[in-house]
Amino acid sequence: MSRFRRGGMTGDPRAGFRDQRDKEPAVPQGLINSARKSGQLNLSGRGLSEVPASVWRINVDTPEEAHSNVQFDASDRWWEQTDLVKLFLSSNKLQSLPGDLKLLPALVVLDVHDNLLTELPSAIGELVNLQKLNVSHNKLKLLPPELSQLQSLKSLLIQHNQLEEIPEALGQLADLEELDLSNNNLRNISGCFGGLTHLGRLNLSNNKLKALPTEISSLKSLRQLDCTSNLLEDVPASLAGMDSLEQLYLRQNKLTFLPEFPNCKRLKELHVGNNQINTLGPQHLLHLSCLSILELRDNKLKSLPDEIALLTGLERLDLSNNDLSSLPSSLANLQNLKSLQLEGNPLRGIRRDLLSKGTQELLKYLRGRIPEPKSEQGEASVITAMTMPSDAVVNSHAIATLKTLDYSDKQAPSIPDTVFSAVGSSPITIVNFCKNQLTEVPPRIVELKDSVCDVNLGFNKISTISLNLCMLLKLTHLDMRNNLLASLPDELEALTRLQSIILSFNRFKTFPDVLYRIPTLETILISTNQITSIDPLQLIKLTKLSTLDLRNNDLMQIPPTLGNCESLRSLNLEGNPFRNPRAAILAKGTAAVLEYLQSRIPT
Template sequence: MSRLKRIAGQDPRAGFKAAGRDCGTSVPQGLLKAARKSGQLNLSGRNLSEVPQCVWRINVDIPEEANQNLSFGATERWWEQTDLTKLIISNNKLQSLTDDLRLLPALTVLDIHDNQLTSLPSAIRELENLQKLNVSHNKLKILPEEITNLRNLKCLYLQHNELTCISEGFEQLSNLEDLDLSNNRLTTVPASFSSLSSLVRLNLSSNQLKSLPAEINRMKRLKHLDCNSNLLETIPPELAGMESLELLYLRRNKLRFLPEFPSCSLLKELHVGENQIEMLEAEHLKHLNSILVLDLRDNKLKSVPDEITLLQSLERLDLSNNDISSLPYSLGNLHLKFLALEGNPLRTIRREIINKGTQEVLKYLRSKIKDDGPSQSESAAETAMTLPSESRVNIHAIITLKILDYSDKQATLIPDEVFNAVKSNIITSINFSKNQLCEIPKRFKMLPEVLYRIFTLETILISNNQVGSVDPQKMKMMENLTTLDLQNNDLLQIPPELGNCVNLRLPPFHFEPSIVFLTLYICCSLSIRTLLLDGNPFRVPRAAILIKGTAAILEYLRDRIPT
């Protein structure tokens, strides 16, 4: 049908109307002329409070240039020029659209995002050729039922509105492939959504959803499902039947368990950070054969199963800000490009190794597979408790170097013969690191005042144990202490008084056997030059403070002392 016949059929008065009279300067005639040739008109960001009539009637009225020219070249045959198929009127101040929208039945793309629309006209049903509709960033509270008449619609963007429910009959949009309903006020997703069988991408993030319908598994073509920032406590097991699913986002919900995916062999990314997941088991992992990204940050995980090595395709693993104290050494066999561990009370990996990056951590874990097998650690613990005292303690080091060294024994307590070996010698350094010490022996619960006056110690090394507390008050007399290593223990908090101890100069005392262990649980005086606290589960001071060194740590602690 020629353009002239279409005009006659639509509006018999069209030939007597002059175009452009209501456009003013908001829509230049040159822009309209170009739109008639290209079929596309972009009026974005023109501060429009309403759509000019010349836009709605661009396919109806005779163009102004037709009244100014009696002869037309091939490029000016307005009656042969194309109908408008793409209209962009985004980033304006539109509060409503009129029913004149029906005058643009050839539209395939209508973009009206970032306006102030509270509703859509019922005439939208006339746009039967529409394939893409963008009404995001408006103020829609409800969708007209007529929108379900847009059977050719493939992309529908409704994010950042005020929708509280989905229109009845929405499932009739059977050709819809991309649907964005994020940042609305939805509380439920109707089960009828499952009839959107062509849907490939569905974004439901930042709503108020407490559950997902079990019927969602009927979306056999869905590849991308985003449910971030909702109120989900559980995921229906039927979700596992979504055989095409590749990307699943469930961050910032209230999940306590990781969903299982027995059928999701194509899943490439699983994002479940910022939930309340406490356990990660082999059942959760064994079918994730194609997973590339696994985001578990900010949960309550306490451990990582050895079965993590089943994820041979895994490239990015985020375990930051959990309660993980150790990692399986087999993790080092994965070909990870990124591994995040910050914010965990790890005791098996030193912070300096973590700070060197993913590849150094993996290299360290691989080395421990060879060096620290179960049989070795068990035999070491057994030997430490059965050898005679002469082989446990270096007497020469005690007498000559003033060092008591009982490190790397995997011991849960210090035997009496170790203390007895010291006898009355003065020592300046003790090293009980790389053991499994977890508490002060009972005989040290009640201590005479004289033990608080031991100040001869200069170095205390007790890293890689299970020390759970320190008492800064007991260090007030230890003015010679310069190094205190408490790395990789179980300290849940560092008392602020640690940074503000007071030196009291007292005469020297000879070492007594019952003194040694006490000093392991007391903090520093102002003479400390090296304080090492990495690898403990305390939340403060943060890693950024620890990296700055001892002076920064002590200053930070002093600032936190209550006034």
Template structure:
């Protein structure tokens, strides 16, 4: 008898058996998908979708052949139809027609996160997924879109950026519920007129194509808020686009435009028309921009600025860099909300370089002085001068509805200033460059009309909750103070679109700002912010500009790349190692794409 006992369950030939190949999709993942209705196969190196994925809700699972348990977790017959399938970051070359075996899908995600897929065509069976709501096919090699996709009546989002599309089927106009269409970074030379039938569209991106014209039908898209046609070959913009009544952001950079489009779109807030061939700004075009807050015209061939620019009363940022402007009209100083005026790269005469280097505020002050000199020279000492030599500028109060008390180095605002504004519907207040340590309480007297307030360059160490009584505020400028936090009551400012907090002492992103869903611009540069919560930023659906430059960010969360509404993200001057400076220098799109590529799958 042997002195050694044989172990009970040891397979003596185990070392000689060929191991079973590991399944492309682990059985446990499929089992969980039957319960949750969601299956994430991103980043698994798949070259094709396994057949057991397509047949997930058709074939009986292995549990069906075993002893049946009545525990809640093992009731295999209570499976849920697959409604979400994520296939990003793989090496797929094709999809099988068997995709039709998953009719309950609401999201089919083929969006690149880490590595390109290789899809060059799509199966016609996609047209049978009538519950599909989001179809993401970016970063592939598609040269055409099957017409069957255009029969998906419930489709809300169709993203096809970074493909090889040369045409779009005319049938695309049948997607009546589509709210987002992204055709950027393709080879499109024209768009079908049927795009004008996509009446539910809110966002359409056509940038980085070869479009030389836009169809007149685009003007029928009355719900579109963002239209991006940058980096194309457009020589003109059809006047029919005036019918886009909800349009807020228009991107036309890097085209061949010779004039600004004449678009009386009442909601238009931001126009980007840099890097074109615009030579002349005409009064007719400018009169259509009555609600614009940002006008970007850099890198054009503009020589003269018309006096009509002074009619853009809502303008806060005007970029005229790298043009052929030699003189500035003094009337620019009458723009009540202008905060940033960029003029670098122009052959300006009569304005010293040192003055330009001092910034917008000093330049506008100089131009206001020129108005005063011209008025005195033309009408003699008895004429009213602009700005007023008195304590209060009555011209600005009555004509521009603007109350100013600037650069007085005063610790408080005199009552005479507020008394002069009595019974006037003041919309803008500028008390910047003083020594204010507290919020002027008499500002509350202007609550019924005040929409813009500038308290920058003061000594405020806290922001009074009283500011939240000004329910019509759309712009707040609190730069260059000593603020460390904002009152929680600010979340009640339901119309606030822009807040400037540069050069303060914030160590974290102000909690109240996460809750103001109307915000479009947040400027937090030159503070000590150590981090942001991207999941909460994603809830700010209108946020297009976020300045976090020169802060203390040690890392940038990859999920920040999912804030797809961002058009301008400034991260320069932070101590993080990634993304590298070379990526940051490429601009917002490159940074966001890099961050998305770092999201764990």
């Protein structure tokens, strides 16, 4: 007991330990010591409502160890090693940053994303060595003009805040290479952006922009421009002068025509889906010969010009959910085309079963409608260039030129090793193993995971999807129709780029839950199974889903809340035993069905 009296503890002997615990710093001293030596301090996800002063003064205050008489080797004198250059404070509860931030002038990286910040201190302008600043996922409404002093800044991430305007000073960041302003409340962008001559990536998606400034054409280094989900009715003609532009995203706006790009000679991807484009003329296609992806889904196109054949480099063409009633035969001349999406169009003259056989079969059909060349020499050259001996194991021309690994319609029980060996170092993007007798996903398909984006395993006898397939993380299109599947593995949700999946003619009795967890899905074809119910509350979360085919299943009822899935442009329910909606309503199309279902939601 005398021990407690000497410590002044005449009451509860545990009180002193509680006081000591309450005074413990939120940041362990060991982390501070390590940061002094490494120059990096990671305090992410620690529930901090404020940052201890010792962090801001880490380069200023001399630690107690430095004043002791204990001798240290040079390698042990951690307080003299280096200034703090990287500070990570993400996923905390910080509402503000103090002016003491200026005490860390050597900072190169400052990450405070996912906090509660409503403003940034003017002192941030004194971090003159800063190269990367991440303040995304906060509550910022304004940016301080002092940002213009960060002349070394290369990456500025401000997405998911509440910004309504951008200060002119931002245009002075001449070395900026990446700027993300997505998911804010921006209504206009000033001409100051013209000064960002080194900018390579600009993300303006999910704002309220009605126009882009003409000065944007000054961004001669810009390679990627994302304006998805705004209110754009037009884009400035000066946009055509951005000769470094490779990827342009204009999805979910109010465009009524496709812009012209006479000088964008490097443009490889053009995404203009979910607009109101009703006309596509030759003038829109003349200068897009380098285009590899053209996405025009969910528009109002009624026809395609024969000049579509000018897009000689096109590999993917998405025309889903338009008003196309016919296709030009010139499509067959697109020799590099690997994926042609046509779901949701009122096509006439082309059998539905032909559309379901895939891109190559459709192109073959269209090619048959092209008049034969009159020149015998020309005809011979076509045969020589485009055909291979019938006994060849694999088409080496398709591997090298079309980046396609095709071993289809062989009725083979397995894929020979020689097929995969023929790939070598070629970056295969399309795999077609349909119409065989496969009972499993070929294990060696995982060898193609770094490049493959389209896999067709339809018309086989596969009963389970292996984890090898779930490792193809770049996969965007998966065709598993006409197999023996009854379920999908949870690991399939790792395919975070998957846009379309075809599961028709299998043995599903329930709608696969994992599909609800793949938010990138735009097309789900799962007709002719035995599905008895769907969960519309989960489907609503698939905000990009525009095509859903549930024909010929065992749905006894259609939940009225399915009507809230407003992203759906094509919903097919025919051939199910439900009584409502009646056939007369189904015949009126998707919009009428959704309106009917909404009217039946209890208020």
